[in-house]
Amino acid sequence: MDLELENKVVLVTGGAKGIGAALVRAGAAEAAIPVIVDRDSEASKNLHAEVRTSHVVIADLSSATCCITTTWRISRFPI
Amino acid sequence: MSDRVSIESTFHTILQQGRVHILVNNAGVSHIGTVESTTEQEFDHVFRVNVKGYFNCINAVIGKMKAAGGGVILNMASVAGSAGLAERFAYSTSKGVAIAMTYSVARDYIGHNIRCNCISPARVHTTFVDDYLKKNDHGREQEMFEKLAKTQPIGRMGEPDEVASLALFLCSDAASFITGVNYPLDGGFMNLHG
Numbered sequence: 001m002d003l004e005l006e007n008k009v010v011l012v013t014g015g016a017k018g019i020g021a022a023l024v025r026a027g028a029a030e031a032a033i034p035v036i037v038d039r040d041s042e043a044s045k046n047l048h049a050e051v052r053t054s055h056v057v058i059a060d061l062s063s064a065t066c067c068i069t070t071t072w073r074i075s076r077f078p079i
Numbered sequence: 080m081s082d083r084v085s086i087e088s089t090f091h092t093i094l095q096q097g098r099v100h101i102l103v104n105n106a107g108v109s110h111i112g113t114v115e116s117t118t119e120q121e122f123d124h125v126f127r128v129n130v131k132g133y134f135n136c137i138n139a140v141i142g143k144m145k146a147a148g149g150g151v152i153l154n155m156a157s158v159a160g161s162a163g164l165a166e167r168f169a170y171s172t173s174k175g176v177a178i179a180m181t182y183s184v185a186r187d188y189i190g191h192n193i194r195c196n197c198i199s200p201a202r203v204h205t206t207f208v209d210d211y212l213k214k215n216d217h218g219r220e221q222e223m224f225e226k227l228a229k230t231q232p233i234g235r236m237g238e239p240d241e242v243a244s245l246a247l248f249l250c251s252d253a254a255s256f257i258t259g260v261n262y263p264l265d266g267g268f269m270n271l272h273g
Contacts, residue, residue, distance in 0.1 A: 003247055003248065003250075003251035003252075003253055004251060004252055004253075005247065005250070005251055008100040008101055008250075009098060009099050009100050009101070010100065010101040010102075010103065010250065011099055011101065011102045011103065011136070011140070012103045012105055013102075013103065013104055013105050013106035013132065013136055014105040014106030014107060014155075015103075015105065015106075017205070017206060017207075018203070018205035018206060018207060018239055019105060019155065019200070019203060019205065019239045019242045019243065019246075020103070020105040020106070021239070022238075022239035022240050022242065022243035023103060023105065023239075023242075023243040023246050023247065025243070026240070026243040026244065026246075026247050027247060030247060030251075032101075035099075037106070037136075038106070039106075061106055061128070061132035061135055061136060062124075062127040062128040062131065062132050
């Protein structure tokens with residue numbers, strides 16, 4: 001099914017396992033650009049090895065400080 | 080190459096790609112307990128991840144979505160946010176907040192071409208379920224798995240792919256008229272009885 005998600009950047013928190021990982025795989029199959037945001041670096045790396053078009057940001061989103069780090073990184077996306 | 084360099088390098092690649100079009104708030108933790116058995120620390124932890132985590136991420140991207148002319152936010156809620164499930168006090172409460180957060184964001188940013196919806200899955204077969212059964216029902220995993228699966232009218236747990244299908248649809252322009260909606264994805268759990 002073509003959902004016209006080609007080149008859309010999709011941030012998936014908790015994206016390394018379970019439902020999040022399924023979404024990363026499905027998004028990649030639709031030619032979107034999945035960004036795995038997860039605290040589990042091992043699972044994130046493994047999924048990235050499987051879904052080569054994905055990107056990885058390791059962050060613990062329960063911490064405001066960590067989220068600020070993530071925000072800082074995201075804010076540098078050219079818009 | 081160390082992990083850190085690898086991550087930084089990967090992120091550098093992301094920076095070349097452009098804006099954040101879609102945010103899926105999916106990271107969460109579960110918790111079992113009643114209002115009496117839940118400690119303040121446990122309650123705070125569930126809320127830090129399931130509520131503040133969602134807030135932090137929406138807060139981080141919404142300005143950029145506005146500036147870019149639109150975007151899509153999808154929150155992973157749960158049937159526990161709308162129904163009274165046994166011993167899910169902190170978890171249910173946090174998911175009820177996720178649903179309310181969805182409505183609030185959808186309302187406030189409808190004029191900015193930002194859609195916000197949520198999905199409320201019932202039991203989905205993930206490694207979390209397997210690990211839980213291994214830990215709490217060692218030796219009876221299969222029996223307990225089937226018991227849990229049969230509590231859903233459809234007679235089985237959902238699969239992660241089935242949640243991903245709906246999620247991707249809601250994130251796409253095929254769902255361009257859909258905002259401020261909570262979608263139960265539950266094998267009939269909420270509406271089918273008897």
